[in-house]
Amino acid sequence: MFDLTGKTALITGAGQGVGLGIARKLIEAGATVFVNDLVPERAASAADQLGPNATPLPFNVADFDEVEAAIASAGQIDILVNNAGIPPSMRAIKFRDLPREEWAPYIDVNLNGVLNCVKAVIDGMCDRKWGRIITxxxxxxxxxxxxGVSIYGAGKGAGISFMRHLAVENARDGVTANTLALGLMAREGVEETEEHRTVTAHMAKTVPVGRLGTGADVGFACVYLASEEAAWITGQTISLNGGSVTN
Ligand SMILES: NC(=O)c1ccc[n+]([C@@H]2O[C@H](COP(=O)([O-])OP(=O)(O)OC[C@H]3O[C@@H](n4cnc5c(N)ncnc54)[C@H](O)[C@@H]3O)[C@@H](O)[C@H]2O)c1
Incomplete structure (x- = not known):
């Protein structure tokens, strides 16, 4: 069950954090993966950690030409996980206080990045009558x-809307498109400030299951959504958040 042997996956922003956890679980399920990241060294070191079934594929998801060239060089992609979503400039700040010049990266990575990567893989998936897209x-x-995450939230919401349309437009071609809406995640493998640690420890207590999410939690859900067995689930947004009513 949930065997991904013979499938090739591309996970964006997988050089660390959640994406790295997703890549690990997809490989354990039998897939070979391309590890994308904006930072080439991160993609390379993640692929090293993941072993022979992982290949680094660095590019900026927000740059259409880069995306098209990199994905063309990779060849067939059966499973696309649009995971990149936190721009390097991200900071918690209310909309009224966020300067206009800082808006674009949130939309670039979370909406345009998803559009660019989908555009580069969707024709092949439809031609082969099989594809899995997870945002x-x-x-x-x-x-x-x-x-203080209003524009980030707008980008995330736009990604959800796009996936719903993508799902129904391509349902007859064997391509599914689903979204995982995550709650607060543990910062695995990323250095944290003392202040950040205190805030996240406090927030973990508000999660009904009593802990923050991990890349493995998300990876297991991706394995299911990427599987043959998940052919009848499409156009859905699944909350993965330890039972939180609001995140
Ligand atoms: N961390 C959380 O608490 C949390 C909560 C809800 C949702 N999410 C979502 O989960 C996903 C992963 O988050 P994370 O916490 O692992 O992030 P992260 O910042 O730890 O890692 C993401 C990686 O994406 C890369 N990246 C950023 N912009 C990119 C671009 N334009 N092109 C290619 N790669 C790019 C970064 O270099 C980084 O290595 C994101 O979509 C995020 O919005 C995270």
Missing amino acids: ISSGAGTEGLNI
């Missing part, structure tokens, strides 16, 4: 939150 979104894309 990693957030509770910030499904709820209003008073934590």
Whole structure:
């Protein structure tokens, strides 16, 4: 069950964090993976950690020409996981205080990045009558939150809407498109400040299951959505958040 042997996956922003966890679980399920990241050294070191079934494929998801060239060089992609979503410039700040010059990266990575990567793989998937597209979104894309993430949330919500349309437009071609809306995740393998650690420890207590999410939690859900057995689930947004009513 949930055997991905023979399938090739591309996971964007997989040089660390959630994406790395997704790549690991897809490989364990039998897939070979391309590890994308904006930072080439991160993609290379993640692929090293993941072993022989992983190949680094660095590019900026927000740059259409880069995406097209890199994916063309990779060849057939059966499973696309749009995971890149946190621009390097991300900071928690209310809309009224965020300067206009800082808006674009949130939309570039979370909407344009998804459009670019889907554009580069969708024809091949439809021609082969098989494809799985999974977008990693957030509770910030499904709820209003008073934590200074309004434009990020707008980008995340746009990704969700696009996936719903993509799902119905391509359902007859064997391509599914679903979204995972994550709650607060543990910062695995990423150095944290003392202040950040205190805030996240406090937030973990508010999660009904009593802990933050991990890349493995998300990876297991991706294995299911990428599988043959998930052929009848498409156009859905699944909240993966330890039972939180709002994230
Ligand atoms: N961390 C959380 O608490 C949380 C909560 C909800 C949703 N999410 C979502 O989960 C996903 C992964 O988050 P994470 O916490 O692992 O992030 P992260 O910042 O730890 O890692 C993401 C990686 O994406 C890469 N990246 C950023 N912009 C890119 C671009 N334009 N092109 C290619 N790669 C790019 C970064 O270099 C980084 O290595 C994101 O979509 C994020 O919005 C995270």
